[in-house]
Amino acid sequence: MRYLPLTTDDRRQMLHAVGAESIDDLFVDVPEAARLSGPIEGLPMHASEMAVERHMSALARRNLVAGEVPFFLGAGAYRHHVPASVDHLIQRGEYLTAYTPYQPEIAQGTLQMLFEFQTQVARLFGCDVANASMYDGSTACWEAISMAGRVTRRKRAVLSSGLHPHYVSVARTMAKFTGDTLDTAAPELNAMTDGERLLAAINGETSCVVVQYPDILGRIADLSAVAARAHEHGALLIAVVTEPVALGAIKSPGEMGADIVVGEGQSLGVGLQFGGPYVGLFACKDKYVRQMPGRLCGETVDAEGKRGFVLTLSTREQHIRREKATSNICTNSGLCALAFSIHVTLLGEAGLRTLASINHDGAVRAAERLGKVPGVRVVNDSFFNEFVVELPVEARPVVRTLADRGILAGVSLGRLYPGEESLANGLLVAVTETTTADDIDALAEALEEVLA
Amino acid sequence: MSVNASGWRPERPANGGSGAGDATATFSGNRALMLDEALIFEIGTAETTGVDLDASMLDDGRGNRLGGLARTAPIGLPGLSEPETVRHYTRLSRQNYAIDLGLFPLGSCTMKHNPRLNERMARLPGFADIHPLQPVDTVQGALAVINELAFWLIDLTGMHGVAMSPKAGAHGELCGILCIKAALEKRGEGDRKVVLVPESAHGTNPATAAFAGFKVEGIPANANGRVDLEALKARLGPDVAAVMITNPNTCGLFEPDMKAISDAVHAAGGYVYCDGANFNAIVGRVRPGDLGIDAMHINLHKTFSTPHGGGGPGSGPVVLSEALSPFGPLPYTARTADGHIHLIEEERAEEFSNEHFGGKLDSFGRMTAFHGQMGMFTRALTYILSHGADGLRQVAEDAVLNANYVLRQLEGVLEAPFAHSGPCMHEALFSDEGFADGFSTLDVAKGLIDEGYHPMTMYFPLVVHGAMLVEPTETESKAALDAFIGSLRAVAERARAGDAALKAAPVHAPRRRLDETLAARKPILAWKDPAPVAEAAE
Numbered sequence: 010m011r012y013l014p015l016t017t018d019d020r021r022q023m024l025h026a027v028g029a030e031s032i033d034d035l036f037v038d039v040p041e042a043a044r045l046s047g048p049i050e051g052l053p054m055h056a057s058e059m060a061v062e063r064h065m066s067a068l069a070r071r072n073l074v075a076g077e078v079p080f081f082l083g084a085g086a087y088r089h090h091v092p093a094s095v096d097h098l099i100q101r102g103e104y105l106t107a108y109t110p111y112q113p114e115i116a117q118g119t120l121q122m123l124f125e126f127q128t129q130v131a132r133l134f135g136c137d138v139a140n141a142s143m144y145d146g147s148t149a150c151w152e153a154i155s156m157a158g159r160v161t162r163r164k165r166a167v168l169s170s171g172l173h174p175h176y177v178s179v180a181r182t183m184a185k186f187t188g189d190t191l192d193t194a195a196p197e198l199n200a201m202t203d204g205e206r207l208l209a210a211i212n213g214e215t216s217c218v219v220v221q222y223p224d225i226l227g228r229i230a231d232l233s234a235v236a237a238r239a240h241e242h243g244a245l246l247i248a249v250v251t252e253p254v255a256l257g258a259i260k261s262p263g264e265m266g267a268d269i270v271v272g273e274g275q276s277l278g279v280g281l282q283f284g285g286p287y288v289g290l291f292a293c294k295d296k297y298v299r300q301m302p303g304r305l306c307g308e309t310v311d312a313e314g315k316r317g318f319v320l321t322l323s324t325r326e327q328h329i330r331r332e333k334a335t336s337n338i339c340t341n342s343g344l345c346a347l348a349f350s351i352h353v354t355l356l357g358e359a360g361l362r363t364l365a366s367i368n369h370d371g372a373v374r375a376a377e378r379l380g381k382v383p384g385v386r387v388v389n390d391s392f393f394n395e396f397v398v399e400l401p402v403e404a405r406p407v408v409r410t411l412a413d414r415g416i417l418a419g420v421s422l423g424r425l426y427p428g429e430e431s432l433a434n435g436l437l438v439a440v441t442e443t444t445t446a447d448d449i450d451a452l453a454e455a456l457e458e459v460l461a
Numbered sequence: 462m463s464v465n466a467s468g469w470r471p472e473r474p475a476n477g478g479s480g481a482g483d484a485t486a487t488f489s490g491n492r493a494l495m496l497d498e499a500l501i502f503e504i505g506t507a508e509t510t511g512v513d514l515d516a517s518m519l520d521d522g523r524g525n526r527l528g529g530l531a532r533t534a535p536i537g538l539p540g541l542s543e544p545e546t547v548r549h550y551t552r553l554s555r556q557n558y559a560i561d562l563g564l565f566p567l568g569s570c571t572m573k574h575n576p577r578l579n580e581r582m583a584r585l586p587g588f589a590d591i592h593p594l595q596p597v598d599t600v601q602g603a604l605a606v607i608n609e610l611a612f613w614l615i616d617l618t619g620m621h622g623v624a625m626s627p628k629a630g631a632h633g634e635l636c637g638i639l640c641i642k643a644a645l646e647k648r649g650e651g652d653r654k655v656v657l658v659p660e661s662a663h664g665t666n667p668a669t670a671a672f673a674g675f676k677v678e679g680i681p682a683n684a685n686g687r688v689d690l691e692a693l694k695a696r697l698g699p700d701v702a703a704v705m706i707t708n709p710n711t712c713g714l715f716e717p718d719m720k721a722i723s724d725a726v727h728a729a730g731g732y733v734y735c736d737g738a739n740f741n742a743i744v745g746r747v748r749p750g751d752l753g754i755d756a757m758h759i760n761l762h763k764t765f766s767t768p769h770g771g772g773g774p775g776s777g778p779v780v781l782s783e784a785l786s787p788f789g790p791l792p793y794t795a796r797t798a799d800g801h802i803h804l805i806e807e808e809r810a811e812e813f814s815n816e817h818f819g820g821k822l823d824s825f826g827r828m829t830a831f832h833g834q835m836g837m838f839t840r841a842l843t844y845i846l847s848h849g850a851d852g853l854r855q856v857a858e859d860a861v862l863n864a865n866y867v868l869r870q871l872e873g874v875l876e877a878p879f880a881h882s883g884p885c886m887h888e889a890l891f892s893d894e895g896f897a898d899g900f901s902t903l904d905v906a907k908g909l910i911d912e913g914y915h916p917m918t919m920y921f922p923l924v925v926h927g928a929m930l931v932e933p934t935e936t937e938s939k940a941a942l943d944a945f946i947g948s949l950r951a952v953a954e955r956a957r958a959g960d961a962a963l964k965a966a967p968v969h970a971p972r973r974r975l976d977e978t979l980a981a982r983k984p985i986l987a988w989k990d991p992a993p994v995a996e997a998a999e
Contacts, residue, residue, distance in 0.1 A: 010851075010855060011847075012848070013856070014938035015863075016939075019938070023863075026869060027865045027869045028869070032862065034884070036715075038714065038883060039746070040719075042720075043751045044747065045745070045747065045854075047854075048853075049850045050616075052613060052616060052845070052853070053849050054849040054850060055847060055851055056846055056849055058847070061582075062581070065839065065842070065843055066585060069582075069586070069587025069588050070587055071605065072587040072600050075592055075595075082592040082594055085831075086593055092511070092512055096584075100580060102560070102562070103555060104554055104557065104771050105561075106572075107559040108570055108771065108772060109769075109773075110771070110772070111567070111918075113972065113975045113977075114967050114973070115556070115557065116558065116771075117557070117971050117972055118555065119771040119772065121556075124500070125500060128987040128988040129538060132537040133538070138987055139987070144628035144829065146830065148828075175827060178791075178827035182639070182790070182828060185825070185826065186642055231530060256532070258525075259528075259531060260530045260532050260533070261534075261536075264534060273830075280590065281589070281591060281592050282588070282589055282836045283588065283603045283835035283836075284835055285829075285832070285833055285834040285835050286628070286773075286774030286776070286836050288774075305984075307985055308986075309980035310976050310979065311976070326664075327664035328921075330664070330668070332670065336672065337635060337671075338629075338631055339630065339631045339663075339665050340631070340775040341774075342772075342773045343770045343772030344768070345773075347550075347770075347771065351546065351550060353538060354549070355511035355541065355543065355546050356512050356538070356540060357505060357506070357508070357540010358508075358537070358538040359508050360510035360514065361538060363514050364512070366519055367515070367518045369526075370520040373520065373526055376526075390526065390528065391526055393527065409596050412598065412599050417595060442514065
C-alpha cells in the first residue's frame with residue numbers, strides 16, 4: 010500500500026518492542042463481539058492510482074462543466090476567473106499540509122496571511138475588524154444573528170425578503186432550536202427591495218435586521234435608513250454580501266452603518282466546486298469584537314522584540330470556554346481564506362475595481378439584450394452582475410430545456426422558492442468576466458426560440 | 462485540536478535581541494534561507510495589479526445601474542504583480558511547519574500524509590467547475606460521488622444513514638445533537654434538557670450542546686482514564702437527552718464499556734453521540750454501529766486525509782442510527798431503481814419520504830447553503846478507494862502500532878499516566894510529572910520546535926496535568942519514529958534536569974516565543990496605515 014511506510018519486518022520488530030504478540034493484542038480493549046475478523050465487507054481491496062483515477066474521471070465526465078458552455082448561474086456562487094498562481098500557491102505543502110497555527114513560532118506563514126486576510130476583508134466590507142473566516146456565507150449569517158443576540162440580549166431578528174433563501178433556511182433551522190424568533194418574507198418580483206417592510210418591523214425587541222446587499226434578486230438598495238432605524242431601537246444591522254466582487258463597484262455596507270458584515274468569499278480565489286468548500290467572511294465594528302465567533306489573528310512581538318502574529322482573544326472560543334463559548338466553531342476555512350487573500354492581492358485596488366466594472370458592464374449589456382427577447386421583462390432597476398428576468402412562462406422547465414441544448418441559463422426562482430407561484434416565471438441571470446458577448450447572444454437566441 | 466492556555470509572556474533580553482553586538486547578525490535581518498517578509502500593506506500599492514483584465518469588455522459611457530450607490534471612497538487594497546505575489550506567499554510559506562516537512566504529532570488532529578492523487582481528482586473540471594444549482598440531470602456524476610462516499614461511510618461504520626452536508630467536525634456535532642433534539646421532540650420528550658459530557662472531551666462537545674440549547678453536565682472518569690460506568694448510570698434519568706462520548710477517547714484509550722454505556726443510555730430514554738475525531742484508530746477494525754452509537758461525525762480531514770489546509774476547510778459527515786436517520790438535514794441524495802440520483806431539497810422532502818420511506822422522514826432542516834463540502838468528498842472517496850478494505854484496516858493497525866511504539870519507547874523518560882492499564886490506541890498521552898521546578902510542557906514543546914518538529918498537542922486533555930498528546934499516525938516510517946523519539950527523549954531529559962537554556966527555546970525558528978498576553982491585552986487585528994507625515998509648515 011503506497012501510503013504506508015512500515016514494512017512487515019518493521020511491524021514485527023515494533024510489536025516485539027511494545028511486548029505484543031500480534032496486532033490484536035493492541036486492540037485488547039475492544040470487546041470480542043465488536044472486533045471485525047477481517048477486511049470490511051463490500052469495499053474492494055486497495056487500488057492503484059491509475060485505477061482510482063479512471064473511476065473518478067468517469068464520474069466527473071457525467072457532469073456538464075460550467076466552463077464548457079454558455080453559463081449564467083449565480084445565486085450565491087459565482088464563476089470568476091481564478092489566476093493560475095492562486096491554485097499553484099495554495100498547493101504548496103507548507104500551506105496545504107499545515108494545521109491551525111497553534112504553535113506560532115513555526116506558523117508565521119499562515120498567521121501573517123490570516124492577518125492580511127482579516128485586513129482585506131475588513132476594508133472591503135468597510136468594517137474595523139474581520140475574523141480568520143467561517144465555513145461559508147450561510148453559516149456566517151447565522152453566527153452573526155446569534156452574535157447580535159449576545160450583544161443586545163434580545164432574540165428577535167428581522168430578515169429581509171432579499172436574503173438568500175438557503176441562508177434563511179439555515180437560520181430557521183437554528184432558530185427552531187435556540188428559541189429565536191425570525192420575521193421573514195418571500196421577495197416580490199419587482200424592482201423595489203423591502204426597505205419599507207424592514208423599517209416598519211423594527212422595534213424595541215429587535216436584536217438585528219439582516220439585509221443582503223446586493224440582494225438575492227440582484228437589487229441594490231441603500232442601507233442607511235435601515236441602519237438608522239435599527240440603531241434608534243438599539244438593534245444591530247447585519248449586512249450579507251454573497252458577491253464580494255460587487256464591493257469593487259458599490260459602497261461598502263460599513264459606510265452605510267452596518268454593525269456586522271458577513272459574506273461568502275467563494276467568488277475570489279475559490280471556484281464553484283458544486284457548493285463547497287467555500288469561505289465565510291465575518292467582520293464587525295471594533296466594539297463588538299469580544300462577542301465575535303471564530304478564530305482571530307493578532308499582531309504582537311517575540312522575545313527579541315520582532316513583529317510576529319498569534320491567534321488571540323481565544324477566551325471567546327470553545328477550547329477555552331467550552332459551553333460558554335461564543336460559538337462551537339473550531340476549524341475555519343483556512344486554505345480557502347488563503348486563496349481569497351492571494352486573489353485579492355493579485356487584483357489590488359485597481360484590479361478589483363476594473364474587474365467589478367467589467368462584471369457590471371457585461372450584466373448591463375446582457376440585460377439590454379435579454380430585455381429585447383419578446384415576452385421577457387427585466388425586473389431590476391438596479392443590479393451589479395446579476396438580475397432577474399420575468400419570462401412569459403414558468404422558468405424552471407425553460408432552464409431544463411436550455412440545459413439540454415447546452416446552455417446553463419441561470420437559476421430559476423422556482424428552484425430557489427418552490428411553491429411561490431408569484432416568482433415561478435423569474436429567472437436569475439448572472440454575468441461575470443467569464444461571460445462572452447457570444448454567450449449572451451446564445452442565451453438570448455435560445456430564449457427567443459424556446460419562448461416562440 | 463490543541464490548547465495553548467499558557468498565556469506566556471516573554472521577558473525582553475537586556476540587549477534588545479540579536480541586533481548590535483550579535484556576531485551572527487546580518488544587515489537584512491535574514492539568515493540565509495530563513496527569510497523575513499513584509500506585509501502586503503507595506504510592499505503593495507493601489508495601482509499595482511497582478512491580473513491583466515480585458516479592457517475591451519468595459520463599456521465607458523453607457524452609464525451604470527448601480528442604484529446611485531457607486532463606490533466613491535477608496536477600499537485600501539494593495540496590489541502586487543504576479544512575481545511579487547508568488548514570492549510573497551512562497552516566502553511566507555517557508556515560515557510554516559507542515560506534514561510535508563516532517564512528523565506532525567498533534568494529538569487528536571490525525572496529521573497524516575495527504576495523497577496528491579486526491580488533489581488531482583478534486584481539480585477535475587467535472588467536479589471543480591460545476592455550480593451547485595445546475596439542473597440535477599447535469600450533475601449526476603457529482604451526486605454519484607456524494608452517494609458513493611455516503612455508502613462507504615455507512616459500510617465502514619455499520620450505521621443506518623449518513624448526513625453529508627456538515628462543513629466540519631464541530632458542525633457535524635451540531636448536526637448530531639440537532640437530530641437528537643428533533644427525535645426527542647417527536648417523541649414528546651423535548652423537556653430532556655441535559656447532555657452529559659466527560660471532562661476529557663474536546664471543547665467543541667460542550668460548546669455544541671450549549672449552542673443547541675442544552676445544559677451541560679460532566680461525566681466522571683475512573684482511574685484508568687475511562688468513563689465511570691456506574692457513576693454514569695446513576696446520573697441517567699428522564700432529564701438526560703444524550704451523552705457525548707469520544708471513542709477512542711482523548712486519552713488515546715478505547716472505552717471498553719461502550720456497548721454497556723449505550724445500552725444504559727438507551728434504557729433511560731437518551732441517545733448516544735460519539736465524537737468520531739479518533740476514528741482513525743479503529744477504521745476497518747471496529748464498526749461504531751456495533752457499539753450502540755446513535756450519531757457520530759467523521760472528520761474527513763482526519764481519518765480520510767483531506768488536507769488540513771492551515772486550519773480548514775474540514776468536512777464532517779455524521780453517520781446515524783436507525784432511530785436518528787429520519788431527522789437528518791436537507792439536502793440529501795438518494796438513488797432510485799432507475800439509476801437516477803435525486804437531490805432531495807426542501808420542496809420534495811415530504812413527497813420523496815412518502816414515496817420511498819413510508820412517510821417516515823422528518824428532517825430538522827438545512828444546516829448550510831448548497832450540499833456540503835464537495836471538494837472534500839472527492840478527496841475522501843479517492844482516499845477510500847485507494848486504500849480499499851485491506852488498506853484501511855492496515856491504516857488503523859499501523860496508527861495504533863506507531864502510537865504504542867512511541868508510548869513504550871518513552872516510558873522511561875516521560876510519565877504516561879494510563880500506560881499501566883494496557884496499550885493505547887492511536888495516540889500516546891504523557892504528563893509533565895518529573896520535570897524540574899519551573900519547567901513545563903510548554904518548554905518541552907518549544908524545545909521540540911528547535912529539534913525540527915511540530916510539537917504534540919499540549920495541555921489537552923484537561924484531565925492530565927501538563928498533558929502531552931502524541932499522535933504519530935500510520936504514515937510515519939520506523940526510522941522517522943525513531944528519530945522523533947530520540948528528539949523528544951532528549952528534550953524531556955533537559956526538562957527533567959532543569960536545563961535553563963530550554964526556557965529560551967525556540968532559538969532556531971523564524972520567531973522566538975511570542976507575547977500572547979500583549980496580543981490579547983492590546984489587540985491589533987488589522988493593519989493600520991501609518992499616519993501621513995505632516996508637511997512642514999510654510
